[in-house]
Amino acid sequence: MDLADCVLIRLDPDETSIASFDCGDTDLNNFLLNDAANYLKARLSVTHILTLPIGDTVQITGYFCLLTDKLAFDPSDNEQKKVWLYFNKKHKIHFNKNRKTYPAVKIGRLAVASVFAGKGLGRLMIANAIALVVKMGDIGCRFITVDAYRDAFDFYLKNHFDFLSDDDVNEKTRLMYLDIKRLYP
Numbered sequence: 001m002d003l004a005d006c007v008l009i010r011l012d013p014d015e016t017s018i019a020s021f022d023c024g025d026t027d028l029n030n031f032l033l034n035d036a037a038n039y040l041k042a043r044l045s046v047t048h049i050l051t052l053p054i055g056d057t058v059q060i061t062g063y064f065c066l067l068t069d070k071l072a073f074d075p076s077d078n079e080q081k082k083v084w085l086y087f088n089k090k091h092k093i094h095f096n097k098n099r100k101t102y103p104a105v106k107i108g109r110l111a112v113a114s115v116f117a118g119k120g121l122g123r124l125m126i127a128n129a130i131a132l133v134v135k136m137g138d139i140g141c142r143f144i145t146v147d148a149y150r151d152a153f154d155f156y157l158k159n160h161f162d163f164l165s166d167d168d169v170n171e172k173t174r175l176m177y178l179d180i181k182r183l184y185p
């Protein structure tokens, strides 16, 4: 399979037919098969599908959803204040001491069909998600966020995401983020 043959399309409930999808996670499968179209109609998230034309058929190799988000801190909490000060220093956000939220876009869900796993499609979808956000040039957005599944932590770390804090270290999912400032033209 050549990654260059993959085509990213935006889910169109009237046009896109999704017969089956299996990434090994029931919730992520069911979202694409049953809920993604309703989320789009309600404007709660937009789903992007990575397709691979093979002969006369089009395989669905993976998908991700995007929605608006924010990174928020509560500096009145001592622990969060430490994280917030470190975060501002790390990302060189010096100019406004009162700013406690930062604009972001969330990757709501991201999954690769099991038969296509390990071929670089996950990384390709992250690159596509970043490109879609960066292209949205009229709206301020500094970070991409994701509530990452435990099994996918290393995948996101390899894609340069970081954990925001240790608050969620024992949770099933952890908030991870990527600073995209340097990726804007």
Ligand SMILES: CC(C)(COP(=O)(O)OP(=O)(O)OC[C@H]1O[C@@H](n2cnc3c(N)ncnc32)[C@H](O)[C@@H]1OP(=O)(O)O)[C@@H](O)C(=O)NCCC(=O)NCCS
Pocket (backbone or CB within 6 Å): 023, 024, 025, 028, 109, 110, 111, 112, 113, 116, 117, 118, 119, 120, 121, 122, 123, 124, 146, 147, 148, 149, 151, 152, 153, 154, 155, 158
């Ligand atoms: C996690 C997932 C999206 C990865 O997609 P993929 O197409 O298999 O990943 P890629 O081939 O693009 O891998 C990119 C890199 O991440 C690594 N990687 C991929 N999945 C990994 C995992 N679960 N754990 C650790 N590393 C992983 C690969 O080894 C590769 O590293 P390399 O550059 O050193 O070779 C996919 O396995 C999946 O859909 N899993 C089930 C659903 C899920 O967990 N989604 C995430 C929800 S937050």
